[in-house]
Amino acid sequence: MPRLLRFLISLLLIGLIVWQLDHVTLLQRLQNAKAEWLVAAGALLTLQILISAWRWRYTAAQLGMALTATTAVREYYLAILINQVLPGGVLGDAHRAWRHSNTLTRRSPAFQAVVIERLSGQIAMILLALISLPIGSLGTTLAISLLITAALLLVFWLLRHQAQVANWLQALRIALLNPPVLLVQLTASLLAAIACVAAFACCVMAINPQAASSLADWLPLIPLVLFTMLIPITVAGWGLREGAAAALWAWATLSSADGVAAAFFYGLMALLTALPGLVVIWRRGSPV
Template identity: 25%
Template sequence: MKKKILIIFKLCLSVGLLTLILKNTDISGTIQLLKNTNLKFFLLALAVLIIQTLVATIRWRRVLEHFNFYSTYVKILRYLWIGLFFNQALPSSIGGDAIRGYYLCRGGSSVRSASLGILLDRLSGMMGLVVLVLSTTPLLFNRLEGSIAQWGVVLVAAGMLGVISVIFILDFLPQKLSHWRIIRGLYALAFEGRQLMFSKSSGSKLIILSIIVHLLSIIAVMVLAEGLGLGIEWLGILVVVPLVTLFMTIPISIAGWGVREGVMVVGLGYLGVMPEEALALSILYGLLMLAIALPGGLIWLLGDHSSGLETNVE
């Protein structure tokens, strides 16, 4: 029952946000821009996201190796792509992360290790995003008009940094709470997170891989903007897309629909981009993310992954 309520809430939020945006946008202009999209640029952006998926697989594989989980690159790529499909293509409360964990457990991993491997992959991605947001915030700060918008960006970046910092010290909670399973899980996440992310051999590499993943998203959006003929300067996309990604990490809508469009319209609007242009770009980006997820659905339907991941515990 709770899962159904959550799905309904996400659906209502996505529809509500999109409706609000459409009421304040020249929808005919947006439709015309989408009709005039250059297909070659869309396919080029799709190729960029394929590269992004390949890089994200390298990152996740490194995280799994921290737990002495070893498998071929192709098998890890399969699990990641299936998870991407469930995240993007289905209005499900199961989520791609749960699907990834399911396949890891079928391959011999414990529930605890599989969960931590997925959460720490997400955490490394968030850290790379925070580094990117913090590094581009000064550029955006100087271009925004109005103190509310300027300080809003600062608060978002500071809030994200604060959340990650708290995650790393969760195991300092009172030990008397350890009889709760969820608290024990938080202890393990904090401890393993510090071991992984502050390691000289792996931490910096994971951050660099995460930054590359997010930069590829930015490049894909730049390519889409060119395909729409918008002429948006690359600096504007560089500073706005990380914020869009940041807000999309909050699981309150269906595959980010509504949230992505709202942040894109508002963010690019402060940089002088017309709402119908920003909306067209956001919709096209959403369709691109759906397109890149579809191969994962095909892998899920046709593949057999019951013996995918071997475990080697030293």
């Protein structure tokens, strides 16, 4: 899909959402946001980046590659920034793998490490979504549908790249599916996913502190909102995230304006916390 089209889709979705909502309520939520809750969201998103960088380093080590903590954090910040500003949501990760592969004699393990550590993270988010929602709910149905779609895409990719399947399966067994390694991977990934969910919850509290009284109603919806950001048709999930929040908040008989405003601030804080990646570009002249 052309990059310009993804920008247009994000703008179109956001425009449609704003047009459908109560503009006054939405504007009030945005204007009256509590800064302290947004700072907390930024801190949690920073923690998530650091945990993810550690996870990447751990995955690389399982595949026999050395990766220092400084390098892992630096490259992860750069990747997150690229994912935030360019369409698709994976270009930063591909760039991170490519930069790491330049330091190795074989390139494929670097790409395997990035794919596996991202897969570990998505498994954790899926688990959170499934665990937090009651059986038979709309949210659970959506989560299972997305999981089936992801599985079908993986099977399709494997069928198209049969020559590489054995090599990738071996990497998966070593760096993810080995029981002791899987325990470490899921622990790190669940901590990162919980940090993201908590950051979104802080954004909800920032726009409506009274939402604490209905915490049990909207907290389980957050993993699903975040999961929609993986669909690579927009820029950094903009539009999809807000649309999912509007729909799920309305389904839970909550204010759609609250969900959209919280989703907006989550996206904004995610972008701001990725800005240290600019330092990497400035100091190293990294191509984006």
